[in-house]
Amino acid sequence: xxxxxxxxxxxxxxxxxxxxxxxxADALILDLEDSVAPERKAQARAAVADWLAGDRTIPGFxxxxxxxGDQTVADLAAVLPGRPDGLVLPKAEGAASVRALLALIxxxxxxxxxxxxxxxxxxxxxxSYAATTTHLAGLTWGAEDLPAAIGAATSREADGRxxxxxxxxxxxxxxxxxxxxxxxxxxxxxxxxxxxxxxDYVARxxxxxxxxxxxxxxxxxxxxxxxxxxxxxxxxxxRAIVAAFAANPGAGALQLGGKMIDRPHLKxxxxxxxxxxx
Numbered sequence: 001x002x003x004x005x006x007x008x009x010x011x012x013x014x015x016x017x018x019x020x021x022x023x024x025a026d027a028l029i030l031d032l033e034d035s036v037a038p039e040r041k042a043q044a045r046a047a048v049a050d051w052l053a054g055d056r057t058i059p060g061f062x063x064x065x066x067x068x069g070d071q072t073v074a075d076l077a078a079v080l081p082g083r084p085d086g087l088v089l090p091k092a093e094g095a096a097s098v099r100a101l102l103a104l105i106x107x108x109x110x111x112x113x114x115x116x117x118x119x120x121x122x123x124x125x126x127x128s129y130a131a132t133t134t135h136l137a138g139l140t141w142g143a144e145d146l147p148a149a150i151g152a153a154t155s156r157e158a159d160g161r162x163x164x165x166x167x168x169x170x171x172x173x174x175x176x177x178x179x180x181x182x183x184x185x186x187x188x189x190x191x192x193x194x195x196x197x198x199x200d201y202v203a204r205x206x207x208x209x210x211x212x213x214x215x216x217x218x219x220x221x222x223x224x225x226x227x228x229x230x231x232x233x234x235x236x237x238x239r240a241i242v243a244a245f246a247a248n249p250g251a252g253a254l255q256l257g258g259k260m261i262d263r264p265h266l267k268x269x270x271x272x273x274x275x276x277x278x
């Protein structure tokens with residue numbers, strides 16, 4: 001499953017489902033949590049269940065409510081019969097949370113995408129996700145709930161950059177995902193009126209090692225998909241690296257285009273080619 005772009009859609013807004021599914025996102029996240037008011041949870045569950053029961057043209061994830069509340073069991077009872085392509089788990093606190101959700105699901109669980117940094121305790125469990133790799137669709141993080149949980153004024157500088165504590169959290173999530181050998185999914189970009197800033201945000205995420213990103217509006221999807229898709233020049237260069245090592249199978253380092261390349265460059269090139277093929 002390709003996961004460059006995952007678009008959030010409020011679960012109680014079925015009028016938006018078709019447009020969201022047609023916008024080019026790699027997957028939808030039908031939300032039963034933060035974007036749905038408590039009095040509309042039941043309505044949202046019914047709408048999401050109806051959509052899952054239809055003929056899907058796009059993978060559908062469902063963000064259930066946190067395990068420490070009283071909504072998760074009802075969420076699962078409503079959506080699991082529709083066989084969602086994945087579940088997004090908010091307020092996750094490491095492998096223990098993944099196992100707790102799996103215990104509620106029972107047989108044939110869908111892949112789980114934890115939002116892994118929304119509580120202070122969660123930060124200290126990031127390394128544990130490697131123990132549940134086979135059940136994960138990826139790993140992502142959030143920069144909104146955590147500052148609220150600790151009484152911080154904001155997670156961002158005036159120019160939109162993350163403050164140092166949240167840059168650390170972002171980096172730890174990135175490495176935790178790669179340690180678990182699952183996709184590292186960047187968190188949302190909160191503005192929908194700043195396409196250039198979004199493009200810069202996506203470029204930085206890909207540069208740092210993220211492989212996809214969550215979106216909050218269909219207008220963001222094309223930029224995200226483009227940013228996480230290798231360019232023609234990148235693919236040409238990657239193929240040249242692979243060809244150079246194929247022609248010199250015993251070499252640990254080679255010269256290509258006036259620059260030295262070694263085995264880490266080969267690994268990067270293979271990953272670029274793989275993403276380009278998807």
